[in-house]
Amino acid sequence: MAGLRVVRGGAVVIPGIELTVAAGEVVGLLGPSGSGKSTLMRVIVGVQVVAAGTVSVLGRPAGHPALRREVGYVTQAPSVYPDLSVAENLHYFATLLGADAADVDRVLDAVDLASSATRRVSTLSGGERSRVSLAAALLGSPRLLVLDEPTVGLDPVLRRDLWDLFGRLAATGVTLLVSSHVMDEAVRCDRLLLMRAGALLADATLPELLERTGTPDVEHAFLALVEGGGR
Ligand SMILES: Nc1ncnc2c1ncn2[C@@H]1O[C@H](COP(=O)(O)OP(=O)(O)OP(=O)(O)O)[C@@H](O)[C@H]1O
Numbered sequence: 001m002a003g004l005r006v007v008r009g010g011a012v013v014i015p016g017i018e019l020t021v022a023a024g025e026v027v028g029l030l031g032p033s034g035s036g037k038s039t040l041m042r043v044i045v046g047v048q049v050v051a052a053g054t055v056s057v058l059g060r061p062a063g064h065p066a067l068r069r070e071v072g073y074v075t076q077a078p079s080v081y082p083d084l085s086v087a088e089n090l091h092y093f094a095t096l097l098g099a100d101a102a103d104v105d106r107v108l109d110a111v112d113l114a115s116s117a118t119r120r121v122s123t124l125s126g127g128e129r130s131r132v133s134l135a136a137a138l139l140g141s142p143r144l145l146v147l148d149e150p151t152v153g154l155d156p157v158l159r160r161d162l163w164d165l166f167g168r169l170a171a172t173g174v175t176l177l178v179s180s181h182v183m184d185e186a187v188r189c190d191r192l193l194l195m196r197a198g199a200l201l202a203d204a205t206l207p208e209l210l211e212r213t214g215t216p217d218v219e220h221a222f223l224a225l226v227e228g229g230g231r
Contacts, residue, residue, distance in 0.1 A: 001054065004016065030181065072142035170190070184218070
């Protein structure tokens, strides 16, 4: 993306961002609440009006209809039907996407919900519901997954399992953009984008970031960048 500028509700939320993401990377988008992570993700999936700039996703303009099957997006709020079972939800989304019914079993296994397939979503825990949304996004094998805070509310074991899954997906060539305000998740990312007030403070690997800032972890690196006022 080049020269990206976004205005929401009359306020400039992203003044200008240049960014390129390579295929098969797990990219962590880290930053405090309100820093613009969700807005940037909305731009990439093509649901956000932009004031200026060009955004190209998998070689096409963001939001292009051909990207519908190529890009999976999971928002912070679970986007599945509470009164349907896990499997019914996934079959419904598979039909919309034109995905094979067998794909439902694959994604159920991927998020470790095969044993809950017949349960109504309304009876699931918050973390289980998030995993149903993630399973829906995995249908049709998208090449880019945009995941907005997928680990919020998950216990450490589930968080680790999800990050393991992200790593396995990336190993098959899927690109993942994963936002988090939990800085310690940075260790699981190939590359980090640190965001603050709609701007990228850093675009680097974890070792590069720690070396550049002379800090022991991302939390301190972030603070050093904010206090140093730049890259
Ligand atoms: N519909 C809207 N109208 C006006 N301003 C908005 C709107 N949505 C978001 N904003 C503002 O845009 C900025 C970036 O919000 P965004 O949701 O992208 O941040 P975020 O980093 O994803 O935060 P969080 O981690 O809390 O979800 C914030 O200042 C927010 O108040």
